[in-house]
Amino acid sequence: MDASPTPSAAQPPDPETAPLPGPGPGPAPDRPEAAPPGAGPRDMPLTVCPTPDLAVPAPHENPAIPPLPARGNGTLATPARTGSKARRLATPIGILAAVSGAFAYVGTVDPNEPGHYPVCPLLQLTGVLCPGCGGLRSAHAFITGDLGTALQANAVATVGYFLFAAVWVLWLVRAWRGQPLRIALAPVWWWGVGAVLLVFAVVRNLPFGSALAP
Numbered sequence: 001m002d003a004s005p006t007p008s009a010a011q012p013p014d015p016e017t018a019p020l021p022g023p024g025p026g027p028a029p030d031r032p033e034a035a036p037p038g039a040g041p042r043d044m045p046l047t048v049c050p051t052p053d054l055a056v057p058a059p060h061e062n063p064a065i066p067p068l069p070a071r072g073n074g075t076l077a078t079p080a081r082t083g084s085k086a087r088r089l090a091t092p093i094g095i096l097a098a099v100s101g102a103f104a105y106v107g108t109v110d111p112n113e114p115g116h117y118p119v120c121p122l123l124q125l126t127g128v129l130c131p132g133c134g135g136l137r138s139a140h141a142f143i144t145g146d147l148g149t150a151l152q153a154n155a156v157a158t159v160g161y162f163l164f165a166a167v168w169v170l171w172l173v174r175a176w177r178g179q180p181l182r183i184a185l186a187p188v189w190w191w192g193v194g195a196v197l198l199v200f201a202v203v204r205n206l207p208f209g210s211a212l213a214p
Contacts, residue, residue, distance in 0.1 A: 088175045096168060107143035111136035131156060131201045134214030153214045156200050 109116050122130045134154040141149035142161055150158045171181045203209035 085176065085178075088178060089172070092168060092171045092175050099164070103139060103143050106136055106139045111140050129201070129204050129213060131197045137214055152211065155212060156197065 111117050117136055120130055120133050122128055123133055132154070135157040138150045138153035138157045139161075141147070141153060142158060147158070167181075167183070174181050200212065204212035
């Protein structure tokens with residue numbers, strides 16, 4: 001029995017070479033040229049994406065407000081202020097006014113007379129001097145001009161008065177110029193300060209350290 005050939009399956013026409021359907025018999029219309037890659041159809045304007053320079057910032061972004069300075073380990077910093085000079089100087093002058101008021105009160109009310117100020121709890125309960133004991137008497141002697149008595153009452157506090165004055169002057173100058181105050185110290189410096197306070201507290205409680213006791 002002869003096997004008749006099986007007709008092959010019809011292949012779909014190639015869309016690139018197949019003639020376009022027309023209204024009837026006759027030559028097929030011209031095929032439109034393919035648009036180059038990345039271009040839109042004919043007679044249609046291309047949409048241009050805005051560049052980063054032309055992009056509109058987000059509503060929450062305000063370029064007029066500078067970011068806060070970074071605060072790493074061992075860094076003391078104040079934010080930069082862009083307001084008027086009087087507004088920039090308000091904070092350091094306010095701090096100086098508060099400290100001056102406290103010194104004026106201690107200078108007027110003598111801490112050597114009992115009953116004016118509370119007693120150190122550690123000294124009252126254990127009889128041990130803490131690093132801050134004698135600080136009020138030191139401030140009273142310092143404000144009245146007796147530097148020797150101030151050092152004997154509390155040497156660390158007396159040194160702190162001069163450090164505060166230096167930092168405050170630097171703060172005032174930088175606030176006048178509109179610059180933030182930034183004091184960067186390595187962590188080893190802070191550990192050193194803690195070690196000095198610890199040694200000071202121990203030595204002033206020993207017999208040979210009576211010169212450091214108030």
